[in-house]
Amino acid sequence: MKYDVIVVGAGIAGMTAAIYVKRAGKSVLVLESVIHGGQIINTIGIENWPGDYGVSGADLAGKIYEQLGKLGIEVEYSEVETIEKTSEGFTVKTDDDEYSCGAVILAVGTEPRRLSEKQAADAGKRAVSYCATCDGALYKGKPVVVVGSGNTAKHEMKYLENIASKVYHIHHDEPIPKDAEAVFVAIGRTPNTKFVKDLVDLNSEGYIVAEEDCITSCSGVFVAGDCRTKQVRQLVTAAGDGSVAAEAAIDYLAKK
Ligand SMILES: Cc1cc2nc3c(=O)[nH]c(=O)nc-3n(C[C@H](O)[C@H](O)[C@H](O)COP(=O)(O)OP(=O)(O)OC[C@H]3O[C@@H](n4cnc5c(N)ncnc54)[C@H](O)[C@@H]3O)c2cc1C
Known part of the structure; x- marks a missing residue:
């Protein structure tokens, strides 16, 4: 199945990106390996998400997911294993399927660092x-x-x-x-970016290198949220990146 954009990761960044892509009239698929909401899912009482003081991570994720449903955005639960650039765009392979698209948004976030x-x-x-x-x-x-x-x-x-x-x-x-x-x-977090190390530039800690424009070193691949090189990793900056990466992907497709 061919999509205009595939978003990898259904955290706050990925879900926001999908909303912007879909509302711009483009087809979009979100691929998520675990659960929509990402790392905020177990947090209770978020006090700095505007407009919903004290909301739990699970409720926030559920509300955004419901919004995706209302907009008709497809979400599939499988882990993306590889992304290959082709003459047409990209082939995205999961553990049990294969999809093609014109542009990719990586919103894969971070995971806790393991014990030594x-x-x-x-x-x-x-x-x-x-x-x-x-x-x-x-x-x-x-x-x-x-x-x-x-x-x-x-x-x-x-x-x-x-x-x-x-x-x-x-x-x-x-x-x-x-x-x-x-x-x-509780010894910090590390980005979920090993599977794209040959596709886009990573810094020494594994974060995907991109400025505020969310454009990566690979043409047609954009990045949003905590997996990007940035100063502040929070819900609002993840959502902000989601919109910027989506607009950049839409612009890229229009120029192609
Ligand atoms: C305990 C805790 C408390 C926090 N409290 C706050 C707070 O109060 N306020 C605040 O603003 N921020 C808080 N944060 C930070 C905030 O949660 C993050 O900044 C934000 O959730 C990042 O969103 P994201 O979408 O970039 O990444 P993530 O939430 O990490 O989402 C990435 C998603 O991508 C998926 N994924 C990864 N690899 C693949 C793959 N190969 N294929 C498919 N899917 C994949 C993951 O399963 C995950 O669902 C907290 C974080 C933690 C850990």
Whole structure:
């Protein structure tokens, strides 16, 4: 099936991009490997998304997804494995299908950094979680440990202090306490860009190189949201990128 634009990722950036593409009269497909909403999905009480104070990530994602449905935007749930440039445009391959399109918007976001090999070995068979809000309740009255030193680690500790019998705090290179029953990891995030490393330029940390115009090094490929080189990674900047990348893709198709 041929589309004008394929958007990879249904986080806030990808869903916003799809809305702008569709409203410009172009055909668009969104491919999402996990769940629409992306990394904000487990957050409760967002206070800086304009117009909906205290909304949860799940509700926000649900509202935007509903908007996609009203506009007739197709969303398929599969992971994009490769994107190839062809004479016509692009071939986008997922684990079970293949699609073609004139332009691609990469809105693949970031995922939590994993434990080091040493700490993973140290954790052994103990539970390892990347989300205290999701899994904290499973360790009520039990000792747990939070790994990490940034704001997310502090947030996870504060949350777990109301649930666990003890919350240890260690840095990314320290041994895991013997009696901790679960390990909560908060050591930063890394972009989901390995599968496009031969298609577009990445910086040394794996972010897709692009300025505010969201144009990548590969003609016809645009980028939106947290996976782009930028200063501020937030919901509003992800949505802003979505609109800019969509307009750039529409402009590219018009000139082609
Ligand atoms: C715990 C937490 C709390 C936060 N709180 C706030 C807050 O209060 N306010 C705020 O403004 N921001 C907050 N943020 C930041 C905000 O969530 C992000 O800036 C924003 O969600 C980024 O959106 P995105 O669409 O760029 O990426 P993501 O949300 O990461 O979405 C990317 C999507 O792409 C999909 N994907 C990845 N690779 C592929 C592939 N190969 N094929 C198909 N799909 C793929 C992923 O599954 C994901 O759904 C928070 C982040 C976290 C982790």
